[in-house]
Amino acid sequence: MIHTNIDWPAFMARHDMTWSVKPISWDEGAFIGNGIMGAMIYSEEHRDKRNVLRFVLGRTDVTARKPQGGYPPRVPVGELHLELAGWLYQPVSLRVDLWNAELRADITTTVGKVSVRAFVHSRDMALAVELKTSGEERAAKLEWYAFSEVDEVLKNADGRNLNQYIPEIRVTRYPLEAMTVGVQQFIPHGGCTTVWQELRPDGEPDRRLLYLSIANEAGEAVQRQAAAVVRSAAARPWAEWVEAHRSWWHDYYRQSFISIPDTMLEGFYWIQMYKLASATREHGMMIDNQGPWLAPTPWAGVWFNMNVQMSYSPVYTANRLHIGESLVRAFRDNFDHLKNNVPEPYREDSSGLPRSCSYDLINPVGTEIGNLTWVCHNLWRHYRYSMDEALIRDLLYPLLKRSVQYYLHLLEEGDDGRLHLPPTVSPEYGSFLQMTVPDTHFDLSLLQWGCETLLRMNELLGLQQEDAAYRERWSSTLERLTPLPVDETGFMIGSGQPLEFGHRHFSHLMAVFPLHLISGDDERERELIMRTLRHWFSMEGDLRGFTFTSAASVAAALGNGDEALGYLQSFMHLIKPNTMYKEAGPVIESPLAAAEAIHDMLLQSWGDTIRVFPAVPERWQEASFHELRAEGAFLVSAARSNGATSWIRVKSLAGEPCRIQTGMAGDIRLAGPASARLRRLGGGLCELELKRGEEAVLYVGEENGGGSTVAEGTAAGRQWIVEPVPADPHLCGYFGGRKPWRLYGLPIR
Numbered sequence: 004m005i006h007t008n009i010d011w012p013a014f015m016a017r018h019d020m021t022w023s024v025k026p027i028s029w030d031e032g033a034f035i036g037n038g039i040m041g042a043m044i045y046s047e048e049h050r051d052k053r054n055v056l057r058f059v060l061g062r063t064d065v066t067a068r069k070p071q072g073g074y075p076p077r078v079p080v081g082e083l084h085l086e087l088a089g090w091l092y093q094p095v096s097l098r099v100d101l102w103n104a105e106l107r108a109d110i111t112t113t114v115g116k117v118s119v120r121a122f123v124h125s126r127d128m129a130l131a132v133e134l135k136t137s138g139e140e141r142a143a144k145l146e147w148y149a150f151s152e153v154d155e156v157l158k159n160a161d162g163r164n165l166n167q168y169i170p171e172i173r174v175t176r177y178p179l180e181a182m183t184v185g186v187q188q189f190i191p192h193g194g195c196t197t198v199w200q201e202l203r204p205d206g207e208p209d210r211r212l213l214y215l216s217i218a219n220e221a222g223e224a225v226q227r228q229a230a231a232v233v234r235s236a237a238a239r240p241w242a243e244w245v246e247a248h249r250s251w252w253h254d255y256y257r258q259s260f261i262s263i264p265d266t267m268l269e270g271f272y273w274i275q276m277y278k279l280a281s282a283t284r285e286h287g288m289m290i291d292n293q294g295p296w297l298a299p300t301p302w303a304g305v306w307f308n309m310n311v312q313m314s315y316s317p318v319y320t321a322n323r324l325h326i327g328e329s330l331v332r333a334f335r336d337n338f339d340h341l342k343n344n345v346p347e348p349y350r351e352d353s354s355g356l357p358r359s360c361s362y363d364l365i366n367p368v369g370t371e372i373g374n375l376t377w378v379c380h381n382l383w384r385h386y387r388y389s390m391d392e393a394l395i396r397d398l399l400y401p402l403l404k405r406s407v408q409y410y411l412h413l414l415e416e417g418d419d420g421r422l423h424l425p426p427t428v429s430p431e432y433g434s435f436l437q438m439t440v441p442d443t444h445f446d447l448s449l450l451q452w453g454c455e456t457l458l459r460m461n462e463l464l465g466l467q468q469e470d471a472a473y474r475e476r477w478s479s480t481l482e483r484l485t486p487l488p489v490d491e492t493g494f495m496i497g498s499g500q501p502l503e504f505g506h507r508h509f510s511h512l513m514a515v516f517p518l519h520l521i522s523g524d525d526e527r528e529r530e531l532i533m534r535t536l537r538h539w540f541s542m543e544g545d546l547r548g549f550t551f552t553s554a555a556s557v558a559a560a561l562g563n564g565d566e567a568l569g570y571l572q573s574f575m576h577l578i579k580p581n582t583m584y585k586e587a588g589p590v591i592e593s594p595l596a597a598a599e600a601i602h603d604m605l606l607q608s609w610g611d612t613i614r615v616f617p618a619v620p621e622r623w624q625e626a627s628f629h630e631l632r633a634e635g636a637f638l639v640s641a642a643r644s645n646g647a648t649s650w651i652r653v654k655s656l657a658g659e660p661c662r663i664q665t666g667m668a669g670d671i672r673l674a675g676p677a678s679a680r681l682r683r684l685g686g687g688l689c690e691l692e693l694k695r696g697e698e699a700v701l702y703v704g705e706e707n708g709g710g711s712t713v714a715e716g717t718a719a720g721r722q723w724i725v726e727p728v729p730a731d732p733h734l735c736g737y738f739g740g741r742k743p744w745r746l747y748g749l750p751i752r
């Protein structure tokens with residue numbers, strides 16, 4: 004019904020990360036990964052190490068137990084070095100080919116030339132590096148170093164690591180067939196294994212291939228498994244193996260498409276899609292603060308007072324639900340651990356999630372108690388975008404039930420007859436004071452959302468009789484729960500606690516975003532939200548990356564595209580040249596949350612209404628997207644031309660009711676199967692009936708539709724085309740190395 008005119012290799016190439024000056028830090032590095040194993044690639048300016056191109060290796064699940072106790076943090080796994088014969092200086096041409104998920108570099112040293120190609124295979128747990136050398140650079144070497152063996156000059160290049168636990172490591176190497184095995188045993192226990200093999204293809208004296216695999220743990224069985232991965236990869240025909248890697252990525256990118264008339268922001272978005280699939284996969288580890296690209300950090304764990312939730316936020320609308328399966332699986336596999344995080348008297352019917360922990364989700368909750376309920380909101384989105392009833396039946400309903408039950412144990416009746424929460428932490432507010440506040444906006448809004456969602460799931464699952472007592476408690480809680488605290492500045496942090504100083508978190512706006520309990524459709528609600536937003540930013544102070552991304556999503560929820568764009572443009576000044584983000588250490592969630600804010604400008608679907616182009620900035624006269632996913636399991640495509648929506652295609656994957664705000668003016672018409680029905684409700688709002696698997700196009704027709712409910716069939720002679728918006732050549736390849744001059748129209752080729 005619609006035609007896609009997308010030259011995918013050319014479109015993705017315009018957003019490749021590029022460097023014409025060698026990167027010399029994690030902030031500028033080129034990153035590759037396959038969802039569990041990865042590498043950050045950069046060089047060094049110290050005169051003793053100017054000949055080194057570093058592949059700082061990472062594997063997400065490698066952790067170590069601390070002798071003093073506490074949860075096991077992530078630890079570094081070592082580096083692969085390309086040690087050149089000459090200095091790596093200028094010129095250099097380095098590119099991350101997004102379409103093929105490969106690093107490519109042409110390096111001129113003081114004595115010769117080297118071409119490098121590297122990728123972490125999308126299907127096999129192996130890093131591949133291809134070298135082509137000339138001149139004296141034929142003497143270049145690829146060397147592996149355990150983390151403890153890395154030169155101090157390199158180890159501390161990104162800052163001296165004072166906050167991160169590093170275990171004592173015993174390193175052994177031994178040959179195995181044509182391979183080398185490097186074993187790191189952590190003292191007193193644990194470890195990791197690295198196996199590599201270098202090949203020189205027959206008849207190609209200047210070409211080398213290196214295969215390297217990293218495995219968690221250091222036992223003999225693990226060593227054999229890692230060796231088997233390398234042996235298998237090296238035995239495959241190179242071209243065939245490369246094609247298998249590329250085909251996964253090509254299929255992944257095609258799952259959805261967006262193009263906007265802001266080339267820099269469009270490129271940023273697509274790099275986040277690359278980053279997502281490099282950081283986790285369906286069977287990979289849950290996304291933590293770093294992904295596979297561990298660097299010196301005080302946060303070598305998994306954080307739940309915002310980080311994990313926001314990292315997964317773009318997978319739903321982007322139609323990449325398989326990426327979100329790693330979060331689903333983490334909570335399914337560790338469900339029983341969560342009950343032991345709450346105090347012993349509540350464990351029979353309650354569960355909780357701490358601010359931080361390791362991948363086993365074990366750590367006491369403390370006074371920040373809303374984190375599990377917030378994760379349940381992610382799982383609810385996964386359900387609503389897939390309509391997979393097994394997800395709510397087998398995981399979400401019992402998990403949210405236990406999470407809300409912990410809240411219910413803490414509720415107390417006040418003198419006003421209302422139910423109140425005791426002092427708890429509102430994330431990131433007054434952390435230095437260890438501040439707790441009664442009736443925090445954060446917890447009240449999560450409790451309200453939890454009770455409402457449990458009642459909805461209870462009906463969906465037909466458990467009204469079986470869980471009647473629970474239903475009564477959830478309903479009475481909603482009736483008696485104290486309102487969200489508000490004063491003349493807007494939403495407060497909690498009862499008696501206005502926002503008095505800079506606050507980086509949006510914990511006092513949770514009811515607006517991401518929970519959408521308060522829509523802003525009512526003028527009084529809208530005024531309250533705007534008052535809160537203005538007061539929040541007037542304090543300035545501790546504004547961070549995720550401050551701006553969440554504010555962009557709030558503005559988008561109100562339909563204010565120009566303001567949403569302003570927040571995102573501000574955020575672009577805070578990210579690193581390679582689109583990573585760092586505070587005291589790397590934190591991956593803020594750029595990913597910015598991708599979700601871009602979604603919110605193009606397509607929203609909360610509150611049982613799909614909104615197409617709901618918050619497009621005035622300057623975005625053209626835009627298109629294809630097969631973005633909406634709640635109710637709809638795939639939505641649309642195009643905008645000359646400042647107006649041209650057409651909308653909706654495909655139903657589950658046969659759910661479809662209510663859609665088209666934003667179209669005039670007589671909205673339908674092209675689709677004879678069974679499709681369109682009801683026009685006025686103001687561009689429509690109800691569309693489609694059976695499972697059916698699709699239809701909405702467009703503005705020249706003829707009167709003849710009534711409020713119509714089935715119009717196909718529109719003869721009409722074509723609906725999805726194609727990229729023309730790019731600004733200045734801003735193609737903007738990310739990678741630092742290129743601020745490209746923002747101001749200075750002449751370049």
